[in-house]
Amino acid sequence: MKKKHIYIYSPSSAVRDKAAYRRGIQRLQALGHEVEVDEAALSTYQRFAGDDRTRVAALSRAAASRADVALISRGGYGLTRILDAIPCKAIAKAIERGTEFVGLSDFTALQCALFAKTGAVSWSGPALGEDFGAEDGPDEIMEACFDDLLQGQGEGTGWRVPPREAEMLAGFRGLHGATLWGGNLCVLTSLLGTPYFPAVDKGVLFLEDVNEHPYRIERMLDQLRHAGVLARQKAVLLGHFTGTRKLPHDRGFDMRTVADRLRGLIKAPVLTGLPFGHVPTKVLLPVGAKVEVAADGRDVFMVWGHRHAPGHRAH
Incomplete structure (x- = not known):
């Protein structure tokens, strides 16, 4: 398996389960991947992972990361608040360069906006904490599908x-x-x-x-x-x-x-x-x-x- 660059960021709710968050990072690193964590990934403002401006900036950094995958830390609520500020064009260009954006739940808002505005394809899939950071370990099928994405094999x-x-x-x-x-x-x-x-x-x-x-x-x-x-x-x-x-x-x-x-x-x-x-x-x-x-x-x-x-x- 080839080592991949995975960028972790928080565009929605604040990370409350720090243990699951750490387990997720450690699990991806144990698989041999380079994990880069956004500077605001653990930010907190009310129920959100930072105020609206902070989370928009995190999206921009994810788009500029040139990572193989930009993976959300968690879902929750927050992206519909900033739909008119999401850098859809920058994210679409990042996808053209090879960065795959992956997430679920609240991430649906970004995916719909991205597709409606640019036609770019993103992936509904796991989140760092609830999936890779699961206390009993990641689900084997989920992990295999994620690996297929990383290796370009999932069809x-x-x-x-x-x-x-x-x-x-x-x-x-x-x-x-x-x-x-x-x-x-x-x-x-x-x-x-x-x-x-x-x-x-x-x-x-x-x-x-x-x-x-x-x-x-x-x-x-x-x-x-x-x-x-x-x-x-x-x-x-x-x-x-x-x-x-x-x-x-x-x-x-x-x-x-x-x-x-x-x-x-x-x-x-x-x-x-x-x-x-x-x-x-x-x-x-x-x-x-x-x-x-x-x-x-x-x-x-x-x-x-x-x-x-x-x-x-x-x-």
Whole structure:
């Protein structure tokens, strides 16, 4: 495995779990990588990793780092506050030079803004603390996917849908050249009606969330549906929706209810089980890339082909 340069920065919430943060850095270093930490990575202002100006400056330094990967320390909240100040052009140029921007959760705001403004592709994937800094160690699948990104070998992913979705897949003819986009449902929905919401037609929309009750998830999906977003997609992929708590009032209303209802309201297939979200086992997904989607029985395959390996700079 070739040694890579990984830049750690904090564009959202303040790092509170310093132990996980340190474990993440040590784990990446143990894998042989050069880890560079942004000067403001541990800054704190209220709930944020520094005030807005500090976090914008951190984004600019990440873009100028010429690292192979710019990896967020954690998600949380903060990027929607600074969307109009994010240096999207500088980040897009950094991506052209070979720096891959990776993150999840609140990072969805940056990814959507970046794609809407520049068309640049970024990666939904791990964060330093919750993934590489996990107390029991990083998940093997997540780590393998991250290594594939570093080595330029990752070209797709696959998963198995629940048995109840097999019949729906029987008539699925596959998708070709569709744009993959999405991320955290709450963050994505908050961007509707702004210049930072990607106008994607005939896309593959993937969604996940954490600590949201199924009725809130359904309400956000309905907002996307009423806005015409879901009708323009070729497929909707539901990842993990974790941290939900069943209530006596629900009387059986759950995420399965939400997914089944959505299938009756839109033409695009709605597939569950995508290995992504606030879970240890997560794949890396290129937001803004063209993908092919196929199915064989209950197995779904999504490929995006070869993308340049970090470190292979464009000239």
